[in-house]
Amino acid sequence: MPKFRVNSLIGPVVLLLRHSARDDLPVNSTGIDVPITYEGQELAKKLGAEFGQRLKTIRTSPVIRCVQTAEALRDGAGINCPITLDRHLGAPGVYSIDSQRAWANWETRGHEGVVAHLVSSSDALPGMARPNEAARFLVHHMFAAANGIDGIHVFITHDTLVMATAARLLGKALGPEFWPGFLESVIFWHDSDGMLHTAYRDLEAVRDSRSLCSLAEGDVLEFARREIAATVGFDSGARFFLAGGAFKTLLTGKPPRDLDLWAPSARDRELMVQELIRRGAKRMDQRLFADAFEIHGRVVEVPHKVDAATLEELFQQSDIALSAIGVEHSPGEIWSVAVHAMAKKSFEERCILLLNPLVNWKYALTTLERMRRYAIELNFEIPPEEEAKIWQVFENQTAEIREAMVDRYLRTGTSVQGILDEIQGHLS
DSSP, X not given: OOHHHHHSOOSEEEEEEEOOOBOOOOTTSOOTTOOBOHHHHHHHHHHHHHHGGGEEEEEEOSSHHHHHHHHHHHHHHTOOOOEEEOGGGSSSSSSBSSHHHHHHHHHHHHHHXXXXXXXXXXXXXXXXXXXXXXXXXXXXXXHHHHTTOSEEEEEEEOHHHHHHXXXXXXXXXXXXXXXXXXXXXXXXXXXXXXXXXXXXXXXXEEEEGGGSOOSOHHHHHHHHHHHHHHTTOSOSOOOEEEESGGGGHHHHOSOOSOEEEEOSSHHHHHHHHHHHHHTTXXXXXXXXXXXXXXXXXXXXXXXXXXXXXXXXXXXXXXXXGGGOEEEEEETTXXXXXXEOHHHHHHHHHTBOOBOSSOTTGGGHHHHHHHHHHHHHHHTOBOOHHHHHHHHHHHHTSOHHHHHHHHHHHHHHOOSOSSHHHHHGGGOO
């Protein structure tokens, strides 16, 4: 590791690190159970000692050799920080989104062939993500996990992810001579101007960090493919939409609160629910407008309503512009993406905008709470005129209707954004 790069930097320094030394993997096997060796443990402890108190967080692939590397690093550093399993660092993960389908690529192309594709091609192999979008999202996610804390943040993974991510962020199709050794890493940091630096061996590149993830079609599609693969999968036989606020993850790098999977028909909805249960999803407490499930660390909501036949029709049921983002999945892995023009404007102007007219005006107070939550999560502004639209709708109603709107808010909101205290001022 180039020490000079991390000794003098201020702010988070992110290392995507290959695990420590292990024995050879069995032929024609993923080798998922192969641990690190005694030498590997000692090497990782030594690296941890070099980090010392500068090591702030450790996240790792769930594979045993990565977890063992994390433990040895922490021991060597002499710190007491938690080790967090990170679903983006393994398989399935940010590159391999469907392990069973993805493994066939290794069987037909070999390890070197798969990596060659990841560092130089733009399309997605079966069961895998498009590598450019995956690499950018992974770096975006790592900085979100670092949470702005000064120091070193280590993400322990496998050679494939290190090689592909280094190549994509450097903008260079790396050859076999750049294959990462044990404990070798690609390093990321921001300079005082907010530019993102990538360093791998003696290679370095600089780019605008705002170019990592956006609401571009490719980023939206790959987020949806990754989350759908991990939840309902591609083989339910259902046509459905992933739409709504989950796509804020592309802007924050943080996991979504939940995933809304909308069905255009009762039959599609039934197929989705059956597939979720078959794949091990656990039912959660009943929600007002949807059935909720927990699966693979994600919360999936399947709304009761099945009256929107297209994404555009679904957007017409939204009031917040950044909720009007979606991906349609049809059997046979047929995909389409839609991003409302006002959602793009909201992203570009870094503000929370409404869609007009407010179709869910009876729930306007809940919409206001969601707007404020979005603003906090994204560090966006809410233009005063947008909040004024909500209060104007409320004030224009009769006393009876206003009372009903407050009652709906008490049933669907959380009352944490100060809205209840503000209502009295708008009742005159």
